[in-house]
Amino acid sequence: MPIALLVLIFAVAGFVGTHFLFSHIARPWAVATFGVNGFRIFYSLVAMAFLVVILAAYHQAPHGPMAWSSDNLGLQLVFDAVGYFAVALFMASLIGNPGLVGANLNGLSTRQPSGVFLITRHPMMFAIAIWLVVQLLILPSPRNLISCAGLVTLALVGSRLQDAKKTAQSGREWGLWVSRTPFWPDLRQIGHLGMNWLVATGPWLLATWAEMRIMQTPVGIWYLFPNLPY
CATH class of the missing domain: 1.20.58 (Methane Monooxygenase Hydroxylase; Chain G, domain 1)
Structure with a gap:
């Protein structure tokens, strides 16, 4: 190796x-x-x-070998659409998220979930996990498998551990929040992202451009422009 x-x-x-x-x-x-x-x-x-x-x-x-080829415009655009959802989820997680470090949990037990929290109570962690899975599917190389698998594990296991820690810290407050919000994303509720679908456009373009530079190959939307210097 x-x-x-x-x-x-x-x-x-x-x-x-x-x-x-x-x-x-x-x-x-x-x-x-x-x-x-x-x-x-x-x-x-x-x-x-x-x-x-x-x-x-x-x-x-090494950039390869690849486990499979994603050298297909349709496949790239499908993966990019899922990546866009991840960015919208991330942007929505930045406002009113009780899971953020230092968030005030007082009164959380009386709060009814709305917006992104109807999808999942861990929107930031799932946004990161979904984004990384998409990157692995687009470029299934050993270096991507190592990087993505480790960080996806961090996001998902970390979310479970956060539930346990916050329940221990706040008791009823986080416990009732858990009972009212899903852990795994409920895709039937994605319409509740609202304006975040629009807000995500700029960060998504920037993130996919940075990804193209890091991976040193056009991916996703940038696959439409193979002659760009990267």
Whole structure:
């Protein structure tokens, strides 16, 4: 196995592992040692260090072989449409989301879910997971499998652990929120994204452009413009 792929496995495992460690098991120790603000700085530095290694190893790793070919305009556009949904989900998650760090959970037990929370109570994590699965389907290479599998695991397992942690912290508040909101996305409710379908346009174009630059090949909507420098 190429060295770059081994480094990528290490970096992804480190990023996922330290996230779980400092979000749950080691968090009390870290907060007691560094203080609340010091812990946030410390954890951010650890996460950024692993991300830098991930990006460097990803670029050094071989582009192939591909498990299958997605060299098909129709397939690319279908995948891109799913990716657009992920971006709309992400944009909707930025407003009124009780799952965000530091969110005030007081009164959450009396709140009736609306908008994106009729789809899932973890819109940000599922947005990330869906986006990554789409990238793997578009370019099913070993380096994408390693990167996407690790980060999808982080998003999905992290969501379950967040439910447990917030229920332990707030008891009835998060417990009743869980009973009123779905964990897995309810696609019958996607119309409740409302204006986020429109708001997602700019970030989606930027994200797919950045993705094209990182993967060094035209994907999704950019597949229509194969002669662009990337």
